[in-house]
Amino acid sequence: MRPSLYIHIPFCIRKCEYCDFYSGVATEQDIDAYLDALEREFELRFSDRIAPATVFIGGGTPTRLSAKQLARLGELLHARVDLSDCREFTCEINPGTLTPDKADALVAMGVDRASFGVQSFKTKYLGGLGRAYEAGTATAAVEMARSAGIRRISMDLIFALPGQTLQELREDIDQALSHGTEHLSFYALTYEDDTPLTRQLLNGELQPCPEELEREMFTLVGDTCAAADLQRYEVSNFARPGAECRHNLVYWTLGDWHGLGSGAHGMIGGEITAVAADYKVYTRMIGEGTLPFSRREKLADISRAETLLLMGLRLTRGVELARFEQWAGASFATLCGEKASALERQGLIEISPTHVRATPDGLMVLDSLILELASSLETTV
Numbered sequence: 001m002r003p004s005l006y007i008h009i010p011f012c013i014r015k016c017e018y019c020d021f022y023s024g025v026a027t028e029q030d031i032d033a034y035l036d037a038l039e040r041e042f043e044l045r046f047s048d049r050i051a052p053a054t055v056f057i058g059g060g061t062p063t064r065l066s067a068k069q070l071a072r073l074g075e076l077l078h079a080r081v082d083l084s085d086c087r088e089f090t091c092e093i094n095p096g097t098l099t100p101d102k103a104d105a106l107v108a109m110g111v112d113r114a115s116f117g118v119q120s121f122k123t124k125y126l127g128g129l130g131r132a133y134e135a136g137t138a139t140a141a142v143e144m145a146r147s148a149g150i151r152r153i154s155m156d157l158i159f160a161l162p163g164q165t166l167q168e169l170r171e172d173i174d175q176a177l178s179h180g181t182e183h184l185s186f187y188a189l190t191y192e193d194d195t196p197l198t199r200q201l202l203n204g205e206l207q208p209c210p211e212e213l214e215r216e217m218f219t220l221v222g223d224t225c226a227a228a229d230l231q232r233y234e235v236s237n238f239a240r241p242g243a244e245c246r247h248n249l250v251y252w253t254l255g256d257w258h259g260l261g262s263g264a265h266g267m268i269g270g271e272i273t274a275v276a277a278d279y280k281v282y283t284r285m286i287g288e289g290t291l292p293f294s295r296r297e298k299l300a301d302i303s304r305a306e307t308l309l310l311m312g313l314r315l316t317r318g319v320e321l322a323r324f325e326q327w328a329g330a331s332f333a334t335l336c337g338e339k340a341s342a343l344e345r346q347g348l349i350e351i352s353p354t355h356v357r358a359t360p361d362g363l364m365v366l367d368s369l370i371l372e373l374a375s376s377l378e379t380t381v
C-alpha cells in the first residue's frame with residue numbers, strides 16, 4: 001500500500017473554548033509565508049513527486065485560507081503530488097468559513113470528500129463551544145460543497161455538552177442524517193487541560209454531563225445511526241457501507257503516511273515524525289533549508305504492536321492478530337492471554353482465530369480496556 005499524505009493547516013479564525021489542538025490566529029502574510037514553506041517542505045523531503053493512496057488536509061481550519069490561498073495550495077500540490085491514483089481526498093471544513101469560491105478551489109485541488117466540523121445544530125451550544133458560526137450555517141455550507149461538486153460529505157458532532165438533553169441530541173442526529181450524509185463522527189465533549197471550557201468547569205460555572213446520561217447518549221447515537229444504515233465501524237465513526245474514511249483507516253491499522261506542515265505527525269515503516277508545532281518556527285527553519293522535525297523516532301517492533309492494539313481496538317472489526325504477532329514476535333495469546341481471558345469473561349472483548357475486538361460494552365470503556373491489555377506488554381517493551 002502506498003503511503004497516504006496528511007497536510008496540517010494550523011490556522012483558525014479564533015480559538016474555540018474546548019480546543020487543545022495546535023492551531024492559532026494568523027495574518028494573511030503569515031499564511032502566504034506558510035504556503036511558501038509548505039512548498040519548500042515538499043522539495044526538501046521528496047526528490048520526486050509522491051503518489052499517495054489518500055490525502056487529508058486538516059487543521060486548524062483549512063478553509064480559513066482565502067479562495068486565492070486555497071488555489072495556491074492546490075497548485076503546489078499538483079506540482080508535487082500525483083493524484084491520478086488517489087483513492088480519497090478529504091478536506092476539513094469549518095462551516096462558517098466556506099464560500100462558493102473556496103468550494104470551487106477545493107474541487108480544483110482534487111478534494112472529493114468534505115469533513116464538516118458541525119459540532120451542533122443548536123446556536124446555544126455553538127456559542128458555549130466558542131464556534132464562530134450559527135445554527136443553519138452548516139446546512140448552507142453542505143449545500144455549497146455539493147453544488148461545487150463534492151459528493152462525499154462527513155460531519156463531526158459533539159455530544160455530552162453541559163445541559164444537553166437526550167432529545168436535543170436526537171434532534172442533532174436527525175438533522176445531520178437529513179442531509180443524506182454518508183459518514184458521521186460523534187465525540188463526547190472532553191475537558192482538555194488549560195482550555196477556557198475546563199477553567200469554567202473548575203470554577204463551577206458549568207456542570208458536566210452526568211456519566212450515566214453520557215452512556216445513554218453513546219447508545220442513542222449508535223442505535224439511531226444503525227437505523228439509518230450508518231454502521232459504527234470505529235468507536236466514534238459511522239458510515240454507510242463502503243463510505244468509511246479510507247485515510248483514517250490508515251491511522252487505525254497503523255499503515256504508512258507522510259505528515260507535512262507545522263504540527264503534523266507521520267509514520268513510515270514504524271518511524272514516527274512530528275513537525276514543529278509552531279508555524280513561525282516552521283516557516284523560519286524551512287526558509288533556512290532545515291526540516292523542523294520535533295520528533296523522529298523509529299519505534300521498536302513491540303511498541304509498534306502495542307500501538308496497533310491501541311489504535312485497532314477502536315475499530316469494530318478489531319485488530320488483526322497476524323499483524324500484531326508479526327511485530328510483537330509472539331502470539332496475542334502468549335503476551336496478553338491472562339488479561340485477555342479476564343476481559344473476555346467480562347464480555348468486554350471477543351477473540352476469534354484472526355481478530356481481537358472490543359464488544360459494544362467494551363467500546364464504552366475502551367480507554368481502560370486498552371490500558372489493561374497494554375499493561376500485559378509493558379514487561380516486554
Ligand code: SF4
Nearest residue numbers: 012015016019023060
Ligand atoms: S476550529 Fe477546530 S482547530 Fe480551530 S480552534 Fe476550533 S476546534 Fe480548534
